[in-house]
Amino acid sequence: xxxxxxxxxxxxxxxxVLIIFKLFYFQILKYSSENIINHISxxxxxxxxxKIFDINNQPLVLNNNNYKIYLEPKKIKxxxxxxxxxxxxxxxxETSLSAKIxxxxxxxxxxxxxxxxxxxxxxxKISGIGFExxxxxxxxxxxxxxxxxxxxxxxxxxDDIGYFGIEGYYDKDLxxxxxxxxxxxDLLGRPILVGKQEMIEPENGRNLILTIDKNVQVIVKExxxxxxxxxxxxxGCVIVANPKTMAILSLVCLPDYDQKxxxxxxxxxxxxxxxxxxxxxxxxxxPLIMAAAINEKKIKPDDFFEEKGPVKIGxxxxxxxxxxxxxxxSMTQILQRSSNVGMVYVGEKLGKDSLYSYLQKYGFGxxxxxxxxGEVASYLKPKNSWYPIDFATVTxxxxxxxxxxxxxxxxxxxxxxxxILRPYVVAKIQDQDGKEKIxxxxxxxxVISEISSLIIKKMLIEVVEGGELNWARPKxxxxxxxxxxxxxxxEGHYDPNKTIASFIGFxxxxxxxxxxxxxxxxxxxxxxxxxxxxxxxxxxxxELLIYYNIAPDNL
Amino acid sequence: xxxxxxxLLVVVLLFFNAYIFVSNLSLGDEIKTFDKKIVFIRQExxxxxxxxxxxxxxxxxASIAAQLNFVKKEIPVYLEDLKYAYKN
Numbered sequence: 061x062x063x064x065x066x067x068x069x070x071x072x073x074x075x076x077v078l079i080i081f082k083l084f085y086f087q088i089l090k091y092s093s094e095n096i097i098n099h100i101s102x103x104x105x106x107x108x109x110x111k112i113f114d115i116n117n118q119p120l121v122l123n124n125n126n127y128k129i130y131l132e133p134k135k136i137k138x139x140x141x142x143x144x145x146x147x148x149x150x151x152x153x154e155t156s157l158s159a160k161i162x163x164x165x166x167x168x169x170x171x172x173x174x175x176x177x178x179x180x181x182x183x184x185k186i187s188g189i190g191f192e193x194x195x196x197x198x199x200x201x202x203x204x205x206x207x208x209x210x211x212x213x214x215x216x217x218x219d220d221i222g223y224f225g226i227e228g229y230y231d232k233d234l235x236x237x238x239x240x241x242x243x244x245x246d247l248l249g250r251p252i253l254v255g256k257q258e259m260i261e262p263e264n265g266r267n268l269i270l271t272i273d274k275n276v277q278v279i280v281k282e283x284x285x286x287x288x289x290x291x292x293x294x295x296g297c298v299i300v301a302n303p304k305t306m307a308i309l310s311l312v313c314l315p316d317y318d319q320k321x322x323x324x325x326x327x328x329x330x331x332x333x334x335x336x337x338x339x340x341x342x343x344x345x346x347p348l349i350m351a352a353a354i355n356e357k358k359i360k361p362d363d364f365f366e367e368k369g370p371v372k373i374g375x376x377x378x379x380x381x382x383x384x385x386x387x388x389x390s391m392t393q394i395l396q397r398s399s400n401v402g403m404v405y406v407g408e409k410l411g412k413d414s415l416y417s418y419l420q421k422y423g424f425g426x427x428x429x430x431x432x433x434g435e436v437a438s439y440l441k442p443k444n445s446w447y448p449i450d451f452a453t454v455t456x457x458x459x460x461x462x463x464x465x466x467x468x469x470x471x472x473x474x475x476x477x478x479x480i481l482r483p484y485v486v487a488k489i490q491d492q493d494g495k496e497k498i499x500x501x502x503x504x505x506x507v508i509s510e511i512s513s514l515i516i517k518k519m520l521i522e523v524v525e526g527g528e529l530n531w532a533r534p535k536x537x538x539x540x541x542x543x544x545x546x547x548x549x550x551e552g553h554y555d556p557n558k559t560i561a562s563f564i565g566f567x568x569x570x571x572x573x574x575x576x577x578x579x580x581x582x583x584x585x586x587x588x589x590x591x592x593x594x595x596x597x598x599x600x601x602x603e604l605l606i607y608y609n610i611a612p613d614n615l
Numbered sequence: 616x617x618x619x620x621x622x623l624l625v626v627v628l629l630f631f632n633a634y635i636f637v638s639n640l641s642l643g644d645e646i647k648t649f650d651k652k653i654v655f656i657r658q659e660x661x662x663x664x665x666x667x668x669x670x671x672x673x674x675x676x677a678s679i680a681a682q683l684n685f686v687k688k689e690i691p692v693y694l695e696d697l698k699y700a701y702k703n
Contacts, residue, residue: 250640252639253642
């Protein structure tokens with residue numbers, strides 16, 4: 061019995077000694093701090109960033125697998141072969157790649173590639189090349205809406221962060237919440253089940269479904285590119301919105317940038333001119349003042365005034381754009397002929413206090429609070445610092461700076477029954493469990509009455525039908541709108557050769573209404589909105605009428 | 616008798632312990648394999664999703680159209696002498 065017990069204890073003693081030797085081997089002879097760190101694996105589990113879809117659930121921004129290629133110069137055996145093969149696949153010049161490889165370094169990043177290229181490089185089986193897995197943003201429609209969507213870059217800590225547009229505004233929703241894994245692992249990286257195992261699941265970012273229609277965006281972008289080219293403009297923007305809800309259906313500005321290679325572009329390309337740039341709107345502002353005067357019952361569309369010649373305001377003389385004066389002119393004709401002198405008359409009828417109050421009600425000097433990062437508000441100086449000439453010029457859209465989004469919002473209010481709404485681009489926010497938050501149109505205030513809105517709408521339809529724009533109008537369709545040509549103020553005076561040509565137009569169809577603002581900066585073929593922005597609007601409108609299946613109503 | 620039972624228990628526990636140890640190892644292995652598979656499937660899913668959506672994209676359609684030479688002909692050809700059109 062005693063011998064058996066001794067044998068038994070002896071057996072265990074040998075086992076313990078063996079274990080102690082093994083521990084001595086790992087902890088003393090083959091000590092590595094990595095082993096200790098690797099024993100408890102602590103890992104941040106990154107959530108997947110939310111995707112962005114258009115109104116028909118067509119993707120605009122997705123996530124895709126990417127790999128950072130890195131080299132370990134000390135492990136490279138065939139340097140020349142590596143340079144030759146890599147430069148072929150990565151389309152990098154051999155000399156630049158060779159210059160990049162510093163043999164003193166342990167590690168250097170080369171490029172970011174997709175899975176296909178990674179597999180191609182892996183198949184070469186060249187030593188010294190490694191890959192690090194990354195999830196990057198992918199744009200199936202390329203830069204179809206670069207200014208609107210923004211891009212994902214890095215912050216100071218090296219984490220992903222959204223910049224500009226939707227990526228910037230909804231960064232917290234899109235980013236999600238990271239998870240956490242703390243797990244005891246053996247030497248081979250297997251979890252030790254009796255050890256500590258803690259895991260907090262990550263919460264993926266929310267998906268966004270936009271009000272933007274990909275098809276409208278494609279139509280608008282193609283036409284704008286053509287327009288900029290044809291009229292030799294410096295840049296241009298088009299916004300299409302539903303005037304009843306102020307849901308943005310399309311927003312394009314050119315030139316734009318490639319979101320995937322944003323780092324190759326300078327910062328000026330990232331600014332969205334629709335929300336970040338101020339400009340003097342010019343004559344497209346006239347209907348706003350006209351609507352205000354109608355609403356205040358100071359004028360009626362069939363009232364007449366005598367357009368005799370330039371009007372004097374202090375030391376300044378205000379003329380019509382062509383210096384021709386039509387005599388007896390109706391209020392509708394003031395808009396048709398875009399008469400500055402006529403608008404000064406309307407402004408005087410409206411009165412200074414009322415005029416200033418309407419500017420505030422239309423939302424000038426305030427943010428529209430559109431859900432895009434980077435919006436600026438124009439400055440509306442206090443009423444007591446306005447000179448008489450300011451009250452006169454503002455009636456035809458000079459001497460006031462606005463953003464295009466402020467302009468289209470104010471214009472929407474005069475054709476939608478008088479409501480100022482908050483413009484928006486995100487229609488739904490969807491979490492990872494499929495729960496949806498629907499964003500509804502938000503009415504902020506009422507500016508003019510339904511009747512005043514109907515009157516000004518009819519006047520604007522007559523502007524298109526009876527004015528010089530009739531030739532460009534799609535036959536059989538009712539469209540309303542107004543041209544604008546604003547001079548650009550440079551160092552205290554207006555440059556007569558540099559203009560911002562614009563047109564704001566709408567389809568009054570009740571089932572699929574659309575309001576479109578076209579802006580061309582410094583067109584060279586003609587400075588006038590009627591000869592550049594207006595034809596471009598009608599080309600866009602023709603396509604939109606077909607797309608929305610709107611039947612002709614005016615045959 | 617009691618000693619025998621204790622010995623038997625010790626042996627059973629020893630084997631049971633060894634069994635738990637080995638099954639822990641194999642479970643750990645399985646978890647590691649599944650971890651890898653989950654990561655792989657997730658990546659595969661992302662890849663497939665991107666590929667499907669790309670097939671439906673205007674970018675892809677435009678590039679196929681260009682490859683097939685489906686482009687707008689800027690200048691239409693008008694037949695001035697229709698007799699050629701009626702031939703054959």
